[in-house]
Amino acid sequence: MKIALAAAASTYSFFQAPNAETDPPLGILHLATALKGRAECRIFDGQLSRKTPENLAREILAWQPDIIGFSVNFSTVAANTRRMAAYIRNEAAEIPILFGGNYATFQARDFIAQEYCDAVFLHEAEISLCQYVDWLQGRRQDLPDGILYAPGKQREVEERPFCGYYDDLDRLPPCDYDLFDDPARYAKSIVSSRGCPYSCIYCSTRQMWKKWRGRSAANVVGEMLSLHEKYGAEQIYFSDDIFIVNKKRLHEMCRALTPHAGHLKWGFSTRLETLHDDMIPMLAGAGVSGIFLGIESGSDRVLSQMARRYSQAQVIDKIDRLADHGITASASFIIGLPYETREDVEQTFATMRRLRTHRVLLNIFTPLSGTDSLGAPEAFGIELHEGFDPERAVVGHGYVHFNTRHLSAREIRHLWLEGQAIVLEKGRQRNAFETEMEKKRYGMLA
Numbered sequence: 001m002k003i004a005l006a007a008a009a010s011t012y013s014f015f016q017a018p019n020a021e022t023d024p025p026l027g028i029l030h031l032a033t034a035l036k037g038r039a040e041c042r043i044f045d046g047q048l049s050r051k052t053p054e055n056l057a058r059e060i061l062a063w064q065p066d067i068i069g070f071s072v073n074f075s076t077v078a079a080n081t082r083r084m085a086a087y088i089r090n091e092a093a094e095i096p097i098l099f100g101g102n103y104a105t106f107q108a109r110d111f112i113a114q115e116y117c118d119a120v121f122l123h124e125a126e127i128s129l130c131q132y133v134d135w136l137q138g139r140r141q142d143l144p145d146g147i148l149y150a151p152g153k154q155r156e157v158e159e160r161p162f163c164g165y166y167d168d169l170d171r172l173p174p175c176d177y178d179l180f181d182d183p184a185r186y187a188k189s190i191v192s193s194r195g196c197p198y199s200c201i202y203c204s205t206r207q208m209w210k211k212w213r214g215r216s217a218a219n220v221v222g223e224m225l226s227l228h229e230k231y232g233a234e235q236i237y238f239s240d241d242i243f244i245v246n247k248k249r250l251h252e253m254c255r256a257l258t259p260h261a262g263h264l265k266w267g268f269s270t271r272l273e274t275l276h277d278d279m280i281p282m283l284a285g286a287g288v289s290g291i292f293l294g295i296e297s298g299s300d301r302v303l304s305q306m307a308r309r310y311s312q313a314q315v316i317d318k319i320d321r322l323a324d325h326g327i328t329a330s331a332s333f334i335i336g337l338p339y340e341t342r343e344d345v346e347q348t349f350a351t352m353r354r355l356r357t358h359r360v361l362l363n364i365f366t367p368l369s370g371t372d373s374l375g376a377p378e379a380f381g382i383e384l385h386e387g388f389d390p391e392r393a394v395v396g397h398g399y400v401h402f403n404t405r406h407l408s409a410r411e412i413r414h415l416w417l418e419g420q421a422i423v424l425e426k427g428r429q430r431n432a433f434e435t436e437m438e439k440k441r442y443g444m445l446a
Helices: 026-034 053-062 075-091 102-106 108-112 126-136 205-209 217-231 247-260 279-285 300-305 312-324 342-354 409-428 430-445
Strands: 002-007 040-045 067-071 097-100 119-121 147-149 158-160 188-190 235-238 265-270 288-296 328-335 359-364
Touching: 002 026, 002 053, 002 075, 026 040, 026 067, 026 126, 040 053, 053 075, 067 075, 067 126, 075 097, 075 102, 097 102, 097 126, 102 108, 102 119, 102 205, 108 119, 108 147, 119 126, 188 217, 217 235, 217 247, 247 279, 279 288, 288 312, 300 342, 312 328, 312 342, 312 430, 328 342, 328 409, 328 430, 342 409, 359 409
Parallel strands: 002 040, 002 067, 067 097, 097 119, 188 235, 235 265, 265 288, 288 328, 328 359
Antiparallel strands: 119 147, 147 158
């Protein structure tokens, strides 16, 4: 049996330097790895190929798969995914077309109602997809749990509730990058945990993965060293939504990776309050070169509203400490938060200017599928515009589709444009910051 696993290109355009490494579609790589021994899998990555949806669909059909599965992790890939699925259904109606991922999970009813959709796999699909393949091949009597199923012209939906999370992520085989047509084109990333213990109103992670679950330190370090030895990876980034949850695991990883710090760098995302001062020297000594921090606001009032246990002063101090140890912070902020006034935004801008890093990002708050802010916008004083596009097919720089209690969509857009000037100015300081970081790292290793 041949299974094509596909990820469409995003409608959100961004610049990528020629021949630059692309972030791997780890969701479908996990699935392809889990299916080894059951089926022959091939991954079709629209973000890497830059093909139009129709051209990528034709490439998939030319491979003559028995099943086609689409990963719809983000709203910005939904429109192109639908175009591909509709084209395939028109050209080869007999091939089962499956959907999975965050966005597909939260929009499952909408997807299963379409003529081009035969099944939607909910939440975590390594177990359910393998069981579905077994069922198709007669090795299993019943459909798996965790899917909505309505094949072909059958519009009566059979719903099988989801109940299949992995309690022990060490049972999952490490991702096999050889399943990509060209592994060298991808940056080497790892998922070491799933879920998040926090409940941000703009994030669907908790609803998607429920509780936080982490792989063991030995399991993660083993995969890191394997990627270094097999592919020559000198930089590995973790795709976890939040990396620092289990401190014991973090200490064990750092002890194991310290001997490799001279030739293997790594980075991750976390919340600022999980990053304690005594961790920073340990992380630097273990090879950590970059940390992504979702700061979100520079206003103490807004941070308190968001249940963030840190202040503007602590943000500046923590990033200073990271810089002192040769670790580059990527500081991400959000504009248009429901609690923000213009004065709060000005405090965010002031914080952005003072940070000792060139990697500063400013995003626009967006109510997304599976989040509290889209589930009950009125509870947060959010007024969605008529014609709101949940798939963000028209998303672009400065796209705003809502008013808050304090700011109109027009004001949010203008403030975002003002903030971009700070982002650009920080970016111009890149060479100075990177030179400083390299000197710090060299000094620590020496």
